[in-house]
Amino acid sequence: MTSPSPQNSPPLIGADQLINLIGSARLDLSTEGAVQRGLARLFEEDQVPYEAEVILAPSDRIDFLIGRVGIEVKIGHPRRAILRQLERYARSDRVDALLLVSSAPFPSAGFELNGKTVHIVSLSTGWL
Amino acid sequence: MSGSLAFRDGSWVVSDLPGHVSLRFKQVFSGIASGTVPPFTLRDTPDRARDLEWFMSRYLLRMSPETEARLRRSVADYEEGQNRVARLLSSDYVPPALAGIRAPERADPHQVRAAALLRETGRLLLLDDVGLGKTVSALAAIADGWGLPAVIVVQPHVADQWIGFIERFTELRAVQVKKRAPHALDPADVYVFRYTNLAGWVDVLGQIAPRTVIFDEVQELRHGAQTEKGRAAQSLVNLCDNRIGLTATPIYNYGDEIFTVVEYIAPGCLGSRDEFHTNWCRNQGTHWIVRDPEALGAYLQGEGIALRRTEEDPEVAQVLPPLRRALFQVAWDEGDVETDRELQRRLAQRVLTGSFTQRGQAARELDLLLRQETGIAKARAVAAYVRNLVAAGEQVILGGWHRAVYDIWREALSGLRVVMFTGSETQPQKKAARQAILDGAADVIIISLRSGAGLDGLQDRIAHVVFGELDWSPEVHKQLVGRARRRGQTREVTAHYLWTDGGSDPVLMSMLGLKASQAHGILNPYAGGVQRAPELDEGRMRAMARAVLETLPEPGPAVPVAEVPVFDWGDP
Numbered sequence: 001m002t003s004p005s006p007q008n009s010p011p012l013i014g015a016d017q018l019i020n021l022i023g024s025a026r027l028d029l030s031t032e033g034a035v036q037r038g039l040a041r042l043f044e045e046d047q048v049p050y051e052a053e054v055i056l057a058p059s060d061r062i063d064f065l066i067g068r069v070g071i072e073v074k075i076g077h078p079r080r081a082i083l084r085q086l087e088r089y090a091r092s093d094r095v096d097a098l099l100l101v102s103s104a105p106f107p108s109a110g111f112e113l114n115g116k117t118v119h120i121v122s123l124s125t126g127w128l
Numbered sequence: 129m130s131g132s133l134a135f136r137d138g139s140w141v142v143s144d145l146p147g148h149v150s151l152r153f154k155q156v157f158s159g160i161a162s163g164t165v166p167p168f169t170l171r172d173t174p175d176r177a178r179d180l181e182w183f184m185s186r187y188l189l190r191m192s193p194e195t196e197a198r199l200r201r202s203v204a205d206y207e208e209g210q211n212r213v214a215r216l217l218s219s220d221y222v223p224p225a226l227a228g229i230r231a232p233e234r235a236d237p238h239q240v241r242a243a244a245l246l247r248e249t250g251r252l253l254l255l256d257d258v259g260l261g262k263t264v265s266a267l268a269a270i271a272d273g274w275g276l277p278a279v280i281v282v283q284p285h286v287a288d289q290w291i292g293f294i295e296r297f298t299e300l301r302a303v304q305v306k307k308r309a310p311h312a313l314d315p316a317d318v319y320v321f322r323y324t325n326l327a328g329w330v331d332v333l334g335q336i337a338p339r340t341v342i343f344d345e346v347q348e349l350r351h352g353a354q355t356e357k358g359r360a361a362q363s364l365v366n367l368c369d370n371r372i373g374l375t376a377t378p379i380y381n382y383g384d385e386i387f388t389v390v391e392y393i394a395p396g397c398l399g400s401r402d403e404f405h406t407n408w409c410r411n412q413g414t415h416w417i418v419r420d421p422e423a424l425g426a427y428l429q430g431e432g433i434a435l436r437r438t439e440e441d442p443e444v445a446q447v448l449p450p451l452r453r454a455l456f457q458v459a460w461d462e463g464d465v466e467t468d469r470e471l472q473r474r475l476a477q478r479v480l481t482g483s484f485t486q487r488g489q490a491a492r493e494l495d496l497l498l499r500q501e502t503g504i505a506k507a508r509a510v511a512a513y514v515r516n517l518v519a520a521g522e523q524v525i526l527g528g529w530h531r532a533v534y535d536i537w538r539e540a541l542s543g544l545r546v547v548m549f550t551g552s553e554t555q556p557q558k559k560a561a562r563q564a565i566l567d568g569a570a571d572v573i574i575i576s577l578r579s580g581a582g583l584d585g586l587q588d589r590i591a592h593v594v595f596g597e598l599d600w601s602p603e604v605h606k607q608l609v610g611r612a613r614r615r616g617q618t619r620e621v622t623a624h625y626l627w628t629d630g631g632s633d634p635v636l637m638s639m640l641g642l643k644a645s646q647a648h649g650i651l652n653p654y655a656g657g658v659q660r661a662p663e664l665d666e667g668r669m670r671a672m673a674r675a676v677l678e679t680l681p682e683p684g685p686a687v688p689v690a691e692v693p694v695f696d697w698g699d700p
Contacts, residue, residue, distance in 0.1 A: 124641025128625050
């Protein structure tokens, strides 16, 4: 029997920690791509193991997957379209929770889709 | 030989250029209007000789021995000046100990560096960010007797504050000149004039024989000789060897304004006004707008004319305590809100469909209405939050916008000692409010978000700034935080942003984030704090108008009660 070496089992990071990490970062908000690049850099700096551009279903590719938390960045899309997309992601059995990372105003409380919690992370708060 | 060069009456005159050289010359010296032919006249500026020498390494120009000597001397002077500035600005430069600062006060390293730069070059546009102690930087230059007597020109409402600073930080004798009509002045080291009374004194300024002039809030001079104070300032500048202008207000955008201001501090550095327009500006309506403010800022700093530091500067970070932020969501309380929903709806519709003027007016009214409503809806929660801070033994700066909101705060804070510093208070009332905080006789000072500029002293007592209402502009928030987080503050300052999920806050928040991130992108080690010329921002108001229409129940019977109050603010 072997126990996993520490290098092979990165510390698990939960949704709450991710919300704090992202919510306190000051990212370039000019485009969605800029935010995605910023987030990738943020995760690398904090040594958060992540997968990017993860295919959850043939037509669904989520921006980041960290453990079982899916992260989607949205800048400048109609709210309804965002909700439809998140709803599809929530069906995937690879995710337990979703983080919607956006500079657009959403109610901060979050909500549920398909029995999974969608947390809202405002990119604006970091800049206050 | 490709032409000839001569120096006449403070200008370089280039003539006899063959066509292809003339073409190239105009490309290099873009201050020369296209469509003109030699001889070209270029006003002498410190870097001009260096540029001409460089051009001549490709196209040799004929010149007399006198002109050549002049050119060599100018180039040598310029390079020596550049080296001195580079040395002063380099990170391994150790600022000297400057004498004359009255113990226990001191000048911090970044302030000494600014003072040393002024003493080295005799001219400085000091653009340090809010709260970095530009006043002390200027005083540090003259505290040991260098450059005296000095004249300081200030806005009337900070004249007392300047006298206070001079007495606190230096041993210099200072006289405040309050009247416009000249009268006998006591001999002094420093004379504090106001922009409003300087013109009355122009004929007798020569008797003071000032050697140094300090223009506080130098953007006052941006209209130059069109104004009486501008003409008076010019007379004053002509008497002085050393000039320093202080401002944190980014003034890079409007070409004529920055040109005018630079002319007071470092005359001729940007060439003639026409050359400046051609080199740096584009025409927009009646204004000359600087094409690339960042580049202009970098040029001014590179030449050692301007100096701007922000809190990100390592030397500054050593002396300014860190900032903490607290973001706290408070509930939306309908209780005090008495807004006319029907009026909101009509305004919102007009913003989206009205004529140009109707849209503008409706947008402003709607903005006002929604922001006031938002402020009111969270007022009691904000007051409760402030009460907690006071209970913990803290004095608090509370920032807001609307009278109606202040009224609720004051009512909800009854039992606490609250003083006001807003647009409605007179100068003596404001002074009393500030004093009450300093004496520990008040717990809370309510400051209007746009009234606090220049207010100093609160940092001795207060380390908590609460935003009970938000502003569209991140700069306004920074300005208020700067009341507490400035030189002299010994504690960590916390900025508390209280926001709610309703009304105008969500849109304001997303706007603030975008603006702040863009402003940050423009900042570079040289040209900090650049703001673009103000634009008409209809987009944000449309977003807000749409939100109003979508969140208000439709008139008529069918009102979905159970609908989740999720606002679609559209795309900011």
